[in-house]
Amino acid sequence: MRTGLAGCAAALAALSLLLCVPAHAARPAAPGPLGGTAAESAGAALAARRAAARATAGGSGGLDFRRCPDAEELPGPVRCATLRVPLDYARPDGPQISLTVSRVAATGAGGAVRQGALVHNPGGPGASGMYFPLLADLPGWERIAAAYDLVGYAPRGVGRSAPLSCQDPAARAKGPVQDPADPADPSPAYKRQRLAAARAYARGCARRAGAALPYYTTLNNARDLDVLRAALGERKLSFVGASYGTYLGAVYATLHPGRVRRMVLDSAVDPDPRRVWYRNNLDQSPGFERRWYDFRAWAARHHGTYGLGATPAAVQASYARVRDAVARTPAGGVVGTGELRAAYLQAAYYDDVWPDRAAALTAFLRGDPARLTAQAAPDPQAAAEAENATAVYTAVLCNDASWPADWETWDRDTTELARRAPFEAWANAFLNLPCASWPVRERQRPVAVGAQPERLPRTLVVAAERDGATPYPGALELQRRLGAGASLVTEKGAGSHGVVGGRNGCVDRHVERYLLTGATPGWRVTCAPHPEPAPVSLDDRAASAHRALLPPVV
Numbered sequence: 001m002r003t004g005l006a007g008c009a010a011a012l013a014a015l016s017l018l019l020c021v022p023a024h025a026a027r028p029a030a031p032g033p034l035g036g037t038a039a040e041s042a043g044a045a046l047a048a049r050r051a052a053a054r055a056t057a058g059g060s061g062g063l064d065f066r067r068c069p070d071a072e073e074l075p076g077p078v079r080c081a082t083l084r085v086p087l088d089y090a091r092p093d094g095p096q097i098s099l100t101v102s103r104v105a106a107t108g109a110g111g112a113v114r115q116g117a118l119v120h121n122p123g124g125p126g127a128s129g130m131y132f133p134l135l136a137d138l139p140g141w142e143r144i145a146a147a148y149d150l151v152g153y154a155p156r157g158v159g160r161s162a163p164l165s166c167q168d169p170a171a172r173a174k175g176p177v178q179d180p181a182d183p184a185d186p187s188p189a190y191k192r193q194r195l196a197a198a199r200a201y202a203r204g205c206a207r208r209a210g211a212a213l214p215y216y217t218t219l220n221n222a223r224d225l226d227v228l229r230a231a232l233g234e235r236k237l238s239f240v241g242a243s244y245g246t247y248l249g250a251v252y253a254t255l256h257p258g259r260v261r262r263m264v265l266d267s268a269v270d271p272d273p274r275r276v277w278y279r280n281n282l283d284q285s286p287g288f289e290r291r292w293y294d295f296r297a298w299a300a301r302h303h304g305t306y307g308l309g310a311t312p313a314a315v316q317a318s319y320a321r322v323r324d325a326v327a328r329t330p331a332g333g334v335v336g337t338g339e340l341r342a343a344y345l346q347a348a349y350y351d352d353v354w355p356d357r358a359a360a361l362t363a364f365l366r367g368d369p370a371r372l373t374a375q376a377a378p379d380p381q382a383a384a385e386a387e388n389a390t391a392v393y394t395a396v397l398c399n400d401a402s403w404p405a406d407w408e409t410w411d412r413d414t415t416e417l418a419r420r421a422p423f424e425a426w427a428n429a430f431l432n433l434p435c436a437s438w439p440v441r442e443r444q445r446p447v448a449v450g451a452q453p454e455r456l457p458r459t460l461v462v463a464a465e466r467d468g469a470t471p472y473p474g475a476l477e478l479q480r481r482l483g484a485g486a487s488l489v490t491e492k493g494a495g496s497h498g499v500v501g502g503r504n505g506c507v508d509r510h511v512e513r514y515l516l517t518g519a520t521p522g523w524r525v526t527c528a529p530h531p532e533p534a535p536v537s538l539d540d541r542a543a544s545a546h547r548a549l550l551p552p553v554v
Contacts, residue, residue: 035219035251035254035255035444035445035446035447035448036089036219036444037090039089039090040088040089040090040219040223041089043086043088043089043090043091043092044089044092044223044226044227046092047085047086047089047092047223047227048226048227048229048230049230051083051227051228051230051231052230052231052233054231055230055231055232055233056233062230062231062232062233063081063082063083063101063103063231063232064081064082065079065080065081065101065103066079066080066081067079067080068080068102069160071160072100072102072130072160074102074130074131074133074134075134077104077133077136078102078103078104078133078134079102079103079104080100080101080102080103080130081100081101081103082098082099082100082101083098083099083100083101083153083224083227083228083231084096084097084098084099085097085099085156085223085224085227087162087212087215088215089220089223097156097161097162098160098161098162099153099154099155099156099161099162099224099228100130100153100154100159100160100161101151101152101153101228102129102130102131102132102133102151102152102153103117103133103149103150103151103152104133104134104136104145104149104150105149106145106146106147106148106149107136107142107145107146108146109142109143109145109146110143110146112143112146112147113147114147114148114149115147115148115238115516116148116149116232116234116238116261117148117149117151117229117232117234117238118144118148118149118150118151118238118239118240118262118515119151119152119153119225119228119229119232119237119238119239119240120132120150120151120152120239120240120241120242120245121153121155121225121239121240121241121242121244121245121248121249122242122243122245123241123242123243123244123245123246123267124155124158124243124244124389124392124393124396125155125218125221125244125248125392125393125396125397126157126158126388126389126390126391126392126393126396127158127244127389128152128153128154128155128158128159129152129153129154129155130152130153130154130159131152132150132151132152133150133151133152135150135501136150138501138502139502140501140502140505140508140512141501143512143516144512144515144516147515147516148238148515149232151228151232153228155221155224155392156215156216156220156221156224157216157388157391157392157395157396158388158389158392159385159388162212163388164205164208164209164212164216164388164391164392164395165208165209165387165388165391166201166204166205166208166209166387166390166391166394166395167201167204167208167387167391168387169383169384169386169387169388170383171387174378175330175334175335175336175338175339175377175378176326176330176333176334176335176336176337176338176339177336177337177338177339178327178336178337178338179336179337179338179341179427180426181327183341183418183422183423183426183427184418184419184422184425184426185415185418186426191411194430194433195407195433197430198430198433198434198436198437199434199437201394201434202398202434202437202438202439203439205391205394205395205434205439206439209395213395213399213439213440214399214440214441214442216392216395216396216399217396217399217400217444218247218248218251218396218400218444218447219251219400219444219447221248221396222248222251222252222255225237225239225248225252226252226255226256226259229259234261235259236258236259236260236261237252237256237259237260237261237263238261238262238263238515239252239260239262239263239264240263240264240266240500241263241264241265241266242266242267242498242500243266243267243269243469243470243497243498244269245265245266246265246266246267246268246269246461246470246478247269247271247276247449249263249265250265250269250271250449250478250481250482251271251447251449253449253452253456253459253482254447254448254449254450254451254452255447255452257452257453257454257455257456258454260456260457260459261457262459262460262514262515262518263459263460264459264460264462264500264511264514264515265459265460265461265462265478266462266463266498266499266500267462267463267464267467267469267470267497267498267499268461268462268463268470268474268475268477268478268479269470269474269478270283270470270471270473270474270477270478271449271450271474271477271478271481272477272481273401273445273446273447273448273449276400276401276446277397277400277401277403277432277435278401278403278404278432278435280474281428281429281432282413282414282417283471283473283474284424284428284468284469284471285417285418285421285423285424285425285428286417286420286421286471287348287466287467287468287469287470287471288345288348288421288423288424288428288468288469289420289421289422289423289424289468290466290468290495291347291348291349291466291467291468291495292344292347292348292423292424292468293312294351294466294495295344295347295348295351295354295357295358296312296313296315296316296319297312297315298351298354298358298532298533299315299354299358299361300312300314300315302358302535305358305535305536306358306359306361306362306535307362307365308358308361308362308365318361318365319344319361321365322340322361322364322365322372323337323340325364326339326340326372331364331369331372331373331376331377332369332370332372332373332377334373334377334378335369335372335373335376335377339376339377339378340372340376341423341424341427342376343357343372343375343376344357345423345424348423348424348468348469348495349468349469349496349497350496350497350498351494351495351496351532351533352496352533354532354533355533355534355535355536356371356375356536357375358535359371359536360372360374360375360376394432394434394435397432397435398434398435398438398440398443399438399440399443399444400443400444400446401443401444401445401446402443403432403435403436403438403443404436405436405437406436407436410429410433410436413429414426414429449478449481449482450480450481450482450483455483455484455485456482456483456485456486457485457518458485458486458487458514458518458519458520459482459485459486459487459520460486460487460489460510460511460514460520461475461478461479461482461486461487461488461489462475462488462489462491462499462500462507462510462511463475463488463489463490463491463499464490464491464494464495464496464497464499465490465491465492465493465494465495466493466494466495467495467496467497468495468497469497470497472490475488475490476488479524485520487514487520487521487522487523487524487525488523488524488525489507489510489511489521489525489526489527490524490525490526490527491504491506491507491526491527491528491529491530492526492527492528492529493528493529494529494530496530503530504527504529504530506527506528507527510525510527
């Protein structure tokens with residue numbers, strides 16, 4: 001479940017996948033009260049106490065913030081530090097790993113009183129939040145940046161935080177990739193090919209990560225977050241999480257309800273343990289299909305600009321012509337049907353890419369493949385980052401919960417799903433299939449979000465009603481589990497993934513008020529949708545996607 005980069009594998013029907021069990025150590029059997037083991041819970045508490053003690057002694061949060069390394073590509077006002085955390089919280093004095101942290105201090109503009117650190121997780125799992133302090137200079141963030149230090153970090157495995165890799169990044173940059181001729185009905189031969197790729201990928205994760213592989217989990221991410229809170233010198237956590245970051249925040253709140261100060265959860269993952277993660281991934285495909293329709297309907301309304309057809313079906317036919325063409329002759333020699341689908345999946349995430357994507361189809365059909373190549377071609381410069389994001393995504397989701405180990409289940413469920421949601425159903429299944437043969441003996445049991453022993457303070461959930469990546473029922477379930485203090489702000493009729501931060505003024509006002517005062521707008525409130533993007537003619541400069549497209553998103 002993520003931004004829809006195609007991943008590994010499906011398989012021959014009648015072939016059962018056997019769960020590979022190499023020599024990774026099994027987790028101790030003694031369960032903790034809410035998740036993990038008693039030893040891990042005790043080790044996490046010890047690590048947080050030690051970080052808090054260092055913060056008190058150090059006077060500056062216990063983290064040595066200095067000029068950021070050039071590799072982070074962050075400007076001067078942002079400062080960086082590293083945070084040491086245990087690889088295995090059951091052994092708090094055992095091997096340690098370093099997480100990178102970024103911060104810009106509260107500006108105090110307008111006489112604002114500092115309210116502490118606001119920590120951000122952008123999702124994935126596999127995305128880095130190191131850029132978060134840059135938001136201090138953007139419109140709409142001024143009052144929040146005046147009151148809070150904006151703190152980003154790269155979770156374990158991401159970027160320079162004990163980076164995880166499962167394959168040679170150069171292998172990801174090679175194109176073109178050709179999807180099945182019928183995306184709703186892959187052939188048995190294609191399934192065999194993808195099954196082999198999935199198994200190879202899982203083996204690569206085990207080979208490259210070694211004994212560390214089992215420790216990339218949401219529970220450990222939540223423990224790391226608590227150590228970060230303590231190292232920043234904060235008694236309670238103020239947090240903004242997007243997409244997978246909402247699940248991380250919800251798990252943290254369940255484990256540490258008394259340490260939550262403010263919590264904004266934007267584009268919510270369904271935290272029901274029965275849906276983590278296999279069912280959640282199935283739920284994405286119908287959502288993506290709805291958003292794919294929304295894009296086609298928008299392009300049809302602007303047929304006068306793009307000439308792709310006056311109905312969604314006609315736009316689909318235009319897309320199919322492009323797909324057939326790149327299947328025969330890849331655009332620019334590097335864009336096949338796989339790259340095409342991945343590029344247009346972004347239209348199911350963010351409507352601000354719609355003008356560019358429509359213009360690229362139009363230009364291609366008029367004989368100019370340059371726009372499409374520029375938007376869809378693999379970027380060799382980003383290959384290592386993309387491979388790292390995929391590795392972390394896969395490891396966390398596969399470690400977090402049990403997945404079906406038999407191919408028959410995957411084949412049955414995805415075949416049925418692809419009949420009504422063909423655009424991404426099989427690609428999403430192939431992405432996650434390494435989890436069927438994942439080389440870790442014991443998976444985690446998903447945390448029962450909402451089972452915290454004490455009532456949470458007020459929290460704020462934000463969701464777009466037609467979000468495909470994190471379908472709206474997940475926001476309703478998250479609010480229910482967080483309890484009476486949780487407020488839900490819904491952007492009606494909209495579907496862009498990630499609502500907070502400049503897209504919708506109504507939503508942003510609710511978020512700002514909550515972060516600055518703690519006040520929520522009520523049990524459930526709605527905001528009108530943000531305006532659809534305006535069409536851009538081929539004679540004009542195409543609208544660029546101002547939003548950073550996230551790595552793997554759950």
